[in-house]
Amino acid sequence: MRRGGLIAAGLLLGLCPAAHAAAVEAELIDGTGVRGTFAGVRAGGDAVHVRVTGEEGDRLLPSDELLLLRFTASASATAPDAGSIGRDPPEGFVTVWLDDGGRLEGRMVDAPGPGLVVDSTAGRFELHREDLAAVRFGDPRAEVARQALEEALRRRDAGEDVVLLFQDGRVSTLKGTVQTLAAGGGEFTWRGQTAPLRPERTYAVVFAARSSPMPAPPVRCMLIDGSVLAGRLVGGDQQALELEVHGSRHRLEPARLSRIAFASARVTWLSDLEPVAYRFEPMGGARWPYRRDRSTANRPIRIGQASFDRGIGMHASASLDYALAGSYRLLVAVIGIDAAAAPRGNAVFRVLVDGQERFSSGPVTGRDPPRTIRVPIEGASALTLRVDAGEELDIGDQADWAAARLVR
DSSP: OOOOOOEEEOOOOOOSOOSSOOEEEEEETTSOEEEEEEEEEEEETTEEEEEEEETTEEEEEEGGGEEEEEETTTGGGOOSSTTOTTSOOOTTEEEEEETTSOEEEEEEEOOSSSSEEEEETTEEEEEOGGGEEEEEOSOTTOHHHHHHHHHHHHTOOSSOEEEEEEETTEEEEEEEEEEEEETTEEEEEETTEEEEEOTTTEEEEEOOOOSSOOOOOSEEEEETTSOEEEEEEEEEOSSOEEEEETTEEEEEOGGGEEEEEEOOTTEEEGGGSOOSEEEEOOSSSOOOOOEESSOTTSSOEEETTEEESSEEEEESSEEEEEEOOSOOOEEEEEEEEOTTTTTOOEEEEEEEETTEEEEEEEEEETTSOOEEEEEEOTTOSEEEEEEEEBTTBTTTOEEEEEEEEEEO
């Protein structure tokens, strides 16, 4: 497959104009929020502002102050994994993960050249090897295979492609090189031999990572059907926003959107930092690790009904130390007991700054809703996250610091 860019042809997203203004909730990087209706995007040069109309009138929100923009009327229609879990996927349907963080669902069609063409719910896309992170052919409801795919995506390296075969409830993993991939299958080199890739036996293909990672696109737009389009906001009004994806402009109507995630240069995710120390103090024989962007039990982070892509998972009693350069002003996180352990769990979340306690949550149980915390850390050189067991010893104390971030 030749190297190249991403080409979108005829991206038709909702041809009918919106009947009314879309209700939105804007979450800012400092943990505060703004509610209102979406009133458009103002873009000029490097400055991008989202306009939200609330009770106090119009408010222009700079993109570098935004973390998420949720379209509340459509949020309930969004599934956690591309919308196809829980029902039979159409025959020949695939899910394609892109290297820029995008995701498409649709059918692969024969291409005139060496590229991969997908007729997705978001339009037709011509893709090249450099654009791809993974292609899933198998049923997303196959839990064992789905977990194997998630793990392979997290562990992508620049050395080899990975093929996941799924048969009789078991997953087999092969590492090698994908030579070709098209609607009818492809070829895969494994241990010096070339073998056919048959979609009916191949659950997924995970492509080797780039040797130099791509810069994160400024925004990722999540559609209600599970598609994700990554790019740059370049304008728009109340009826639709305009997104530039690899040089091509597309109009996205609010009725098709679930949320927009913004990449701010003022935010450092705690899970991207290497801690200087981790200490776990077990009450029994089990030894729980801390995990990045996963719960301590190695599941997606979820508190109550809220799911989070980023964060730190820990178990009481434990502490995690970070060295800071004194350049941050806030620690922001959503704390709670992971939903996988609820309603069990009773723990106390603490934040220490330069050795002094700056925040203590009091008892947090598995029955409590998510809670946003904002802890001042201006000038700090050392930060410690600590979780102590509460009144129920450490049973079920799977503590999440969801969306934990440092804000400049």
